[in-house]
Amino acid sequence: MIRTGGERGFVTVDGRSVLIRRYGRGPAVFVIHGSPQSSRAVEAVCQTLAARGLTAIAPDTPGAGASDPLPLAEPNSADFARALHRLTETLGLSRVGLYGFHTGAATVAAFAALFPQNTAALVCDGLPAWTEAERARFLADYLPPFELRWDGSHMAWLWARMEAQTVFFPWHSTDPAERMSMAVSSPEHIHANAMDLLATGDAYRPVYRAAFTFRAEAVVDRLPSTALVASTASDVLAAHLDRPALAGRGLILPDIASLHDAAADHLAAHPGDPAPDHIGGGFLALGDDRLAVHRLSEGPGRPLVMLHDAGGSVTDLTAPTGRPVIALDLPGHGLSAEGWRGPIDWPETVRAALNALSLSDAEITGVGAGSVLASVLSGAEPLPCRVLGAPEPPPSLSPEWDGAHLIRAFRIASCERLFDPWYGRDPARRIDRPADLHTTHVRAVSLLRAHRRWSDLETWAVQATH
Template identity: 55%
Template structure:
C-alpha cells in the first residue's frame, strides 16, 4: 500500500505530508534527523488497520519549512501540529511518534487532551541531565557547505557512525553498539533527508533533547502505549524512574508496528476528509507518478518554467507570473519515479500530462538546457506559445575514460563528494569535464558554496537519471 504526497500551508509555512489509507485520522511523526520517509512502514501498518495515516515532515526536516526562533520546544512543534490538524479539518486524532516524534506526540496529547484519541509512543525519551548537556554540546554541529565539498564526506561518516556509537559523537568502547552498519541505500536516504533540512536539522533535534518527560507524562489523559523494541538505543529509558513502569518492549519492528496500529485502531479519532488542494503548489499526478509544481498567484498569463538536466525548480520571485515543474525524476519529483525516460519525447509527454492535470492551457514556456528543448517542443505541439531557452545546460556526459560520474550510492559515500565536484566544475568550464583553458567560462558563475550545494543536491536527487537528461542538452 503506497501513500500519496501532499502539501499544506500552516501559518505561512509549507508542510509536506504523506497520506496512507482512509478512515479515522492518525498523525505519524518521524524521528531525527529524518523525514516522513522513515515512517512509511508504520504508516502502512496503520492504513492496513483501517486508519488514515498522515505523516508530515516535521518543520525544519524534509521538505517542511522550519519554525521561527532559535530554539523551539516540543510544545512549539505540537502547537504547529495542531495548526496542521486545523488546516486538514481534523478535530480529534490519534498519534504515533518515534523518538523526536514521540516527544512531539506526547506534548500534543498534554496540550490538547480533547483532540487526542490515543497515542503510541515508540522510544519516548527520558534523558538524564548529563545526557542532555552532552548532546547539546556535541551532538549537533553546524551543517554548512564548504568550498571543497568536505561537508559531504562528513555527512556520510556521520550517518554511518550513528549506528555504531550512541551518541555518535562519542566513539568510545562504552558508546559502542551492536548494530550492523546500515546498507548504503539506508545511509544515502538519511543523508538526503539531512541535505533537505540543512542546518535546520539542529533545531528539531534540540527540541527532543530539551524534552523533559516529567513535564508531560503526568498530563497524558488519552489511552497511551509507550514502547520500544528490544534493540532500540532508548530501550533502557523504559527502566528509568520517570517512566514509572508504563513502558513495554517488543521483539522487533513487525511486532511493535502491529501493536501500535492495533492500539490506535481501538481508540479512533475522526474520519479524515479528503486532502485539501492548494492553488499554488502540490503534486500533479501523471499515471502512477507525480510531478512537483509551484505557481505564483494572481491574474494574467503564466509562464511555464522548466529547469536544466540534474536541476530542480528555483524559487519564484516576487511579481512573476510563473508555474514551475520539477522534471520527471528530478527534485521533488524524483521520489517514486520509475518510468523509463529514454528520449526527448518521453520528457515532453510527461510535462504535457502534468499540464493537463493542472489545467494549464494558455501559457508561455521557457527553460534552461533540457527545459528549453521541452519548452520549444511544447510550442511546436501547440501546447504553449513563445517556447524559448533562457540559458544553456551544462553539456553532455564525459566520454569513456574520463572516470566515474555515477551518482548511484556507494558504500563510502564517494557519490556525495562527486556531486559537489561536478556542481563546482560546471561553473568553471563548459563542458564541465573538459577542464582546459579554451573551455573556461568567462566570466564564470559565482562560486558561492550555498549555490553550488543546491546544485549538488539537485544532482543527487536525479542521480543517474541526470546522465540521460544531460545527454539531451547538447
Template identity: 35%
Template sequence: MTVTRHVVDVRNADGSRRRVQYRRAGSGPPVLLIHQSPRSSAEYLHLLDDWAADFTCFAPDTPGFGDSAPLPMAQPHVDDFADAVLAFMDALGLASAGAYGTHSGAITLITAAKRAPQRFSAIAANGYAVWTDAERTDFGSNYTPPFAPTAYGEHLAWLWHRIREQSWFFPWYATDDNHRLPRAHDNPHVIHATVLDVMAAGTSYGPGYAAMLQAPRDLPAPGAPTPPVMIMGRNGDPLQAHIDRLGPLPTGWQAHKLATDAEVEAAARGWLLRYPAPGDAVVTAPEDEGFVEVPGFGQLHWLGDPEAEILLLHAPGGAAELVARPRALTLDLPGHGLSDSPAEPPIALDSIVDVLVAAAARWPVTRIEGQGASARLAAMLANRLGLTHDPSPALRHGGWPDLTPDRHGSHLARAWSLARAEVCFAPWDAATAANARHFDPAELAPHRLHRRALAALRARHVPELLALIGD
C-alpha cells in the same frame, strides 16, 4: 495503496505562516505519523503503505526537516514542536486524531498530548526518551555541532561518517567499546537516505535535533486528563532501557519492551485501531506550490504562479527550486526534486513528454522554456501543446557523474564537484579556457552549492535522460 504528497500553510504561534510538506495515504480514522530527527516523513513510506487499509494517515515533515519550513525562533523548544503538531492538525481541519511517533516524534507527541489532551484519541510511542541531567549536559555540548555548508564540501564528508557511525555507537561521538551498539552496519543506501534528509534540513538540523535532546520527562500529573498512550522500545534501541526510567504511569498508559520493529509497529497499529478518532481532513492548499496528479504515472511537484504564461523546465539533474522566478511556473521533471520517479529508466523521450503534457495542459501557459539540455524537452512539449518555446543558446551539455551511494560516501564528493564545476564551465566536465563560463561569484556561495548538490543527489535516471536528449 497510493501515497501522495501535499503542501499546506500552517499558522505559527506568532501569527506568521509556515509551509509544511506532508504525505497522505489510506482511508479511515485519521492518524498522524511524526518522524524522528533528523529524518523526514520518507522514513514512514512503508507504514503509510501498510496502515492505509485501516487509517487515513498524515505524515508531515516536521518543522525544519525534510521539505518543511523551520519554526520562526532561532532556538526552538520541544513545546514549540508540540504546538506545531497542533497547528498542523488545525490546518488539516482535524479536531482530533490518533498518532504514532518514533524517538523525537514520540517526545513531541507526548508533549503535545499533555498540552492539548482532547486533540488525541490515542498515542503510540516508539522509543520515549527520559534523559538524565548529565545526558542533557553532555548532549548539549557534543551531539549537534553547527552544521553549515562549506565552500569545498567538507561538511558532507563529516556528515556521511557522522550518520554511518550513529549505528555503531551511542552517542555517536562516544567512540569506545563501552558505547557500541548491537546492530552496527554500513549499508550505503540506509545511510544515504538519512544523509539526504540532513542535507534537506541544512542549518535547521542542529536546533531542531537539540530541542529533543534537552526535552524533559513530560508525563501528565496524576489525575490530569490524558489520551491512552502506549510506549514501546525494541531490542537494540538505546531508548528501550528508558522504559525503566519512566516511573509511575498515568491511568490508561502502558509500556512494553518488544523484540523487533515489526512487533512495535503491529502493537502500535492495534492500539490505534482500539481508539479511533472521528473526522475527515478539510485542507486549503497554497496557491503557489503543489503536486499535480498524472494518471498512470504519479505526481509532479510544481512551484510558482499557476496563472503564468511561461512554464520553465529545469535542466536534467536539477530541480524546480533552482530555476524558479517571479511570474513563471516551474515543474520538477519526473525523477527529480519532489516529483515521483518512473519505476524504470526512460527508453524514449516521448514517455517523459507524455507526463509533462498531462501536467502542463492544466495550466494556461503559452510559452515553454527549457534550461540547458531540457531545451529539447521544451520544444517537444510546446509542439505537442501547440505552443511556442523559447530556445536556449546552443550549449553542449556535460555528462553525469556516478552518484550511486557507496560505503565510503565518495558520491557526495562527486556531487559537490559537479555543483562547483557547473558554475565555472559549460559544459561542467570540460574545464578549459575555451569553456569558461561568466558567472556571478554569488553562484559559488556554499548554501547555493549545497542545494545544487542535493538536487543532483535526489535526481534519478539522469544518464539515461541525457543519452536520449543527445548533444
C-alpha cells in the same frame, strides 16, 4: 534510489508551508518522524496503519524536510506539539490518533499532555527519559553546525556522521561501551538520512535539539489512559523504560514489525475523526508518480510555464512578476524525485501535465535542457543549448558505502562553473559562471536528488538538438 509511497501535498498553517504524506483511508493518525529525518522515514509504519483501515498522515516536522520552520530560535517539544495541533485544526480534525518515533515520540507525548481532549490515542515509539548528565552532554556535543567547505569536505563529514549514528550512541563516541549491537546500515539507508539532513542544512539543529530538552517526567502523568509507550528490544532508548519517569509504563517488543503491528492494533481500537478525502496541494498525479507543481507568481494574462535545467529544480528559476507563472519540478528532479523508475518520455510526460493543469496554451520557457524541452513542446525548432551531454558512462551518483557519491556531486557542481561541459577541464572549455559556495552546494544537492535522471535529460536534450 529509495522509492516512497503515499499521496503528498502541501498545507499552509499560520503562513507556514507544511509537506504531508498520506496513506490509506479511515480515522486520522498523525505519524511524526524522528531527527534528523523527514516524513519519508516513517513509511513502514504508515503502510501498516493504512492496512488496518486507518489514515496515516505524516507531516515533515516544521524546519525538517520540505516544511517551513517555526518562527522560534530554539523551539521545544511543546512548541512542536502546538504546531501539530494547529495542523490538525487546519485540516478540520478535532480528535486524532498519534504515533511518534524518538523526537516524534516526545512531540506526540507533549501534544497529548497539552491537548487531551483532542487525543484519541497515542503510541510513543522510543520515548526519551534523559538523565541530567546525558542532557548536558548531548546539548553540548551532539549537534555541531553543518558548515559548508569549499573543497566539499562537509559532504565527507556528513556521511561519516550519519554512518556513525548507526554504530555508536551518542554518534560522536568512540567508547566500545557505547557501541550499539546492530549492523551498520546499508548505503541506501545512510544516503536517505543524509539527504534529509541536506534538505534541512544547519537548521537541523533546533529541530533535533527539542528531543534533548524534552523532560518525560513533566508529561507522563498527564498522558491519557489510551497512551502506549513502547520500544523495540534493540532500540537504544529501550533502557529508558526502566528509568524513574517511565518505569512500569512501557512495553518492549522483539522487533520493529511487532511494534508497528501493536501500534496499529492500539490506534485502530481507539479511532479518531475520519480524515478528509483530500489533503494538501502542489502535486499532480501522473499514473503512480507525482509531479511537483509550483505557482511562483499571479496576475492577469497568458500563463508562463518555466522548466529548469537537467539536474536542477524549480528553486533555480527566477520568475517574472505581474503574470501567472507556473514551474514544474521535472520527473526525477527536485520534489518530483521520488518514483519515475521506468524510462521517461520527457515531452509527452510534461505535455500530459500541462493538459491536466489546463495549461496546453500557456507560453513555455526553460533553462538549458529545459529550454530544449520548451522548444519541442511549443513546436519550435530546438536551438542548441549549453547542454552537451555527460561522458559515457555518466558518473554514478548512486549511494556508495563510503559516501564518495556525495563528494562527487559537489565536485561536479564545482566544475560546472569553470568548464562547459563540466568534464572538459581544459582552457578551450573555460567559462566563468559566478557561483558562491552556497550556490555550488545547492546544485550538488539537486544533482543527488536527480541522480541518473540528470544525465538522462541531458542526453535527451543533446539528441533533440541534432
